[in-house]
Amino acid sequence: MRQTDPWVRHGVETDLLGKSTASAASRSLREDTLRDPRIEAIVRECLGWPGAPIRRHSDSGHIIHKIALLADLGLTVEEQPIRLIADRVLGHRSEEGALQSNLLIPESFGGSGEEGLGWATCDAPTLIYSLLRLGVVDSDVEAALDHALSLVRESGFPCRSSFPGFYGPGRRDEHCPYANLVLLKALAFAPGRRDSWEAERCIEAQLRHWENRGGKKIFMFGIGSTFAKLKYPLVWFDVLHVADVLSRFDVALDDPRFTEMLSVLPPKQTEGGGFTPESINLPWKGWSWGQKKAPCPWVTYKVASLFKRVP
Numbered sequence: 001m002r003q004t005d006p007w008v009r010h011g012v013e014t015d016l017l018g019k020s021t022a023s024a025a026s027r028s029l030r031e032d033t034l035r036d037p038r039i040e041a042i043v044r045e046c047l048g049w050p051g052a053p054i055r056r057h058s059d060s061g062h063i064i065h066k067i068a069l070l071a072d073l074g075l076t077v078e079e080q081p082i083r084l085i086a087d088r089v090l091g092h093r094s095e096e097g098a099l100q101s102n103l104l105i106p107e108s109f110g111g112s113g114e115e116g117l118g119w120a121t122c123d124a125p126t127l128i129y130s131l132l133r134l135g136v137v138d139s140d141v142e143a144a145l146d147h148a149l150s151l152v153r154e155s156g157f158p159c160r161s162s163f164p165g166f167y168g169p170g171r172r173d174e175h176c177p178y179a180n181l182v183l184l185k186a187l188a189f190a191p192g193r194r195d196s197w198e199a200e201r202c203i204e205a206q207l208r209h210w211e212n213r214g215g216k217k218i219f220m221f222g223i224g225s226t227f228a229k230l231k232y233p234l235v236w237f238d239v240l241h242v243a244d245v246l247s248r249f250d251v252a253l254d255d256p257r258f259t260e261m262l263s264v265l266p267p268k269q270t271e272g273g274g275f276t277p278e279s280i281n282l283p284w285k286g287w288s289w290g291q292k293k294a295p296c297p298w299v300t301y302k303v304a305s306l307f308k309r310v311p
Helices: 007-016 024-035 037-047 062-072 080-090 124-134 139-149 177-187 197-211 239-246 257-263 297-308
Strands: 101-104 115-118
Touching: 007 024, 007 037, 007 297, 037 062, 037 080, 037 124, 062 080, 062 124, 080 124, 124 139, 124 177, 124 297, 177 239, 197 239, 197 257, 239 257, 239 297
Parallel strands: none
Antiparallel strands: 101 115
């Protein structure tokens, strides 16, 4: 694996090779990551949280997803700029403890059409995940997670919001595949929550969706050729994102439905062993994952990391 970017080297050494994240070498690579001009620009943008309103949750250029990217690249609150970003996120919480974003919900979905602070089940878990992954484990994060978990139903995690008139695109009694996914993503890094009832219900919802992919589709979340394309960052509902999250839970690893999902990935490997993005997010054009012509070292690492967790 070509390891030119410091975050790739950090992931390979600490994850695939098992070296300590507390080592001087790990800290040095994280510092190198922060010194990359592209990362510096992202950090500056994220310090402006909550920033522009979220208009659609698949917008990979929004800073909510850039904060999650910084976490995925291995950065932590041990680095001062990351600590400041975490503090900005924690500075916007509802009375119930939910982490808030700047949202703009159209009137067609029960909103006012104007931006305002609030929470939705399709964004608050991404913030919880980011904080946990960055190394923030405190009572405020616990309260935010408890609030999210209080909304889990037998059918999984639904589409809900702090805006009273809000309603999502799916049926009220259905889980939202995307909200469900990002809550699981947070639970994977929440101490003592990976084997919870809520995690089990969300995993079952995710795998049941895969199992029934040939039947009636959940609106906006069909599982077909688009779902099966390799894409990064892990922002929306696609195979690498779903498989990466599910691979962190033992109950999923033991499930034949997940084994079937994983079978989508190996045929995508090139003769040289790498994995090439098959779909791109336009805001990331110019990054190694923002092209479809050559293997991407970071996407290759993500697939290798995923399969390292598979027995």
